[in-house]
Amino acid sequence: MGEEGQRTGPGAVAVAALAGAVLLFLIAPVVIILIVSFSGADYLRFPPPSLSLRWYQRFFGIAAWRQAIGVSTQVALLTMVFATMLGFFASLALVRGRFRGKGAIYAFLLSPMIVPTIITAIGLYFFFARLKATGSILAMALGHTVLALPVVVIIIAATLQGFDVRFEQAALSLGASRFTALRRVTLPLIMPGVLSAALFAFLTSFDELLIPLFLSGVEVQTLTVRVWNSLLLEVDPTIAAVSSFLIGVTITVLGASALLRGHGETPGT
Amino acid sequence: MSPAPVAAPDAVATVDASLAPERRDAVRYLLILLPAVLVLLALFVYPLLGIVERSAYTPKTGYTLEYYGQIWRVPVYLQVIGRTFRTSALVTLMCLALGYPLAYLLATLRPRVARLLMIVVVLPFFTSIIVRTYAWMVLLGRNGVVNQYLTRLGLTDTPLPLLYNQGGVLIGMTYVLLPYMVLTVYSVMRGIEPGLIRAAHSLGASRWQAFRRVFLPLSLPGIAGGTLLVFILSLGFFITPALMGGPSDVMIAMLIEREVEFTLNWSFASALAVILLVLTLIGFVGYNRIVRLERVFEARD
Numbered sequence: 001m002g003e004e005g006q007r008t009g010p011g012a013v014a015v016a017a018l019a020g021a022v023l024l025f026l027i028a029p030v031v032i033i034l035i036v037s038f039s040g041a042d043y044l045r046f047p048p049p050s051l052s053l054r055w056y057q058r059f060f061g062i063a064a065w066r067q068a069i070g071v072s073t074q075v076a077l078l079t080m081v082f083a084t085m086l087g088f089f090a091s092l093a094l095v096r097g098r099f100r101g102k103g104a105i106y107a108f109l110l111s112p113m114i115v116p117t118i119i120t121a122i123g124l125y126f127f128f129a130r131l132k133a134t135g136s137i138l139a140m141a142l143g144h145t146v147l148a149l150p151v152v153v154i155i156i157a158a159t160l161q162g163f164d165v166r167f168e169q170a171a172l173s174l175g176a177s178r179f180t181a182l183r184r185v186t187l188p189l190i191m192p193g194v195l196s197a198a199l200f201a202f203l204t205s206f207d208e209l210l211i212p213l214f215l216s217g218v219e220v221q222t223l224t225v226r227v228w229n230s231l232l233l234e235v236d237p238t239i240a241a242v243s244s245f246l247i248g249v250t251i252t253v254l255g256a257s258a259l260l261r262g263h264g265e266t267p268g269t
Numbered sequence: 270m271s272p273a274p275v276a277a278p279d280a281v282a283t284v285d286a287s288l289a290p291e292r293r294d295a296v297r298y299l300l301i302l303l304p305a306v307l308v309l310l311a312l313f314v315y316p317l318l319g320i321v322e323r324s325a326y327t328p329k330t331g332y333t334l335e336y337y338g339q340i341w342r343v344p345v346y347l348q349v350i351g352r353t354f355r356t357s358a359l360v361t362l363m364c365l366a367l368g369y370p371l372a373y374l375l376a377t378l379r380p381r382v383a384r385l386l387m388i389v390v391v392l393p394f395f396t397s398i399i400v401r402t403y404a405w406m407v408l409l410g411r412n413g414v415v416n417q418y419l420t421r422l423g424l425t426d427t428p429l430p431l432l433y434n435q436g437g438v439l440i441g442m443t444y445v446l447l448p449y450m451v452l453t454v455y456s457v458m459r460g461i462e463p464g465l466i467r468a469a470h471s472l473g474a475s476r477w478q479a480f481r482r483v484f485l486p487l488s489l490p491g492i493a494g495g496t497l498l499v500f501i502l503s504l505g506f507f508i509t510p511a512l513m514g515g516p517s518d519v520m521i522a523m524l525i526e527r528e529v530e531f532t533l534n535w536s537f538a539s540a541l542a543v544i545l546l547v548l549t550l551i552g553f554v555g556y557n558r559i560v561r562l563e564r565v566f567e568a569r570d
Contacts, residue, residue, distance in 0.1 A: 009476055019374035022367045026447065027389045029404035030396060032414060036407065044407050046414040082308075090305035097298025098291065107557055109305060112313055114553045116505020118522040119542045122529050123316030126323065146313045149305060200395075207397035209508060214529075224399050231403060231512055240407070243400040250396045254388075 030247060037240035044237055055241035065226065065242070071137065071216075072206050072223040078141035079148050079205035084198040086145070087152030094153070095160040110150045117210045120146060125214035135217025143211040148201035155200060159193025192260040203253045207246065317546065324539035336540035346524070350544070353520045356438060356510070357503035363443040364499045365492065368450030372491070375451070376458035394448035402509045405441045406432060409513075437513040445509055446502055450495040453560055457491030458484075494560030501552035505545055521545050 032046055037055055039048030059065050094106055124143045133139045171181040209224040216225050230236055326332050340346045375383045408414045409431035416428040469479035507522035528538035
């Protein structure tokens, strides 16, 4: 850990030690699950006495788990499309527009992050039950869009704030229409932020449990719902493999987003 | 309407000549904002209003406060609400005690190192709550990793009951919510001018004095914001207490789920949900005055 020379008092050492312990507390469970998922033992010992892929074979070998991956992916892709489209235009309006009540609208768009998901989930359940639309992929995707929208708005709005408006003004002064300037100048420059937002929308949906818990049917179950159902019964080692798969999706999204940011530093900021 | 001021470069457009350019712009932006707002109104606000209606209206009896009365009359429900507050307060304190030092370290390290360590905060933050809860079930279970080590080290003969009780809930919830605290506090600390600390030193303050008299007061909005955020998120927690708690660790959200799924008393569940919703929204308004929510999420890069 990079200690700077000026902070070497006993207090500083104590803070660093405590902070280090907290970092360990944060990462250890994730690392342990990843390791344990490759265990060859019948129950979860750490460190595992032998390594194998048997839990992954179980996970990918059972049709119900494979179907769940399919359902989760379809729901997440739809959510990604809905949330990114809605969120992109909303962010554009919130960052560029000058109108009254902007702060309130921003807070409103972010509020699904704060309202307990259990409440959003039962609200949607009552709502879709009346429409007899529970158990459908579309219903779940629409529900997840509510949760993913704030994530998209935050990421794209931050990207737009870092974007130099003069690029667009230059295009306009050279005779481009507003739409052309948006499409040919602004959008390519903020594309990394938009793609990153889309990835996080996907992840938000893929990881969500409560909304599909209420909206999924017996046939159509997401990965998280299947994990939930099996955890209510016992701590089955297969879940370690499923969990590692979900952690892998998170790592992929975080990594891709970091790459996008690295490559796509908008000029002029 | 006042005539347009000197035309800005982006006011070359020709449409809607009747409106001043600024006004026309505002209308345009409101139009592209509309879809997102409408979707949230239809799929978020309307369902929430549905809950409110259901909590106070049944086709049979018309408008009634009967379900709120039930919560007030039956001691078990008040106990659950009390327990939810107590658990949330404890979790918040633990998050602050663990999160503040970490945020402080991250804020004072060189940016490159801090960014690397930030991955350790962000990876769990974006990992599904059910996965994080499962990880702690594996660690704390009867035959879990922690008990395996304790037995191997001879510290205990029989496995300790670490899961399915209040302690398990506190550890699990603290783990899940800690990143919110760290990110909120860090986002405020990062904005503290380092020159102020140097100035305190140059005026003769010891390291501790500089921290207590300058840095700590300046980081107070982070403490307030993080505390409020973690507290209101705790109030509505469901997954972690449901999986890691015992029969006597029921929190409001679990009661709501139970009433919807098993008892099928949707009106009563709705009344509980309205109470939880109101508490949360009060907290959110307060939070928004202290720290902007979006800053917290921007802090990760």
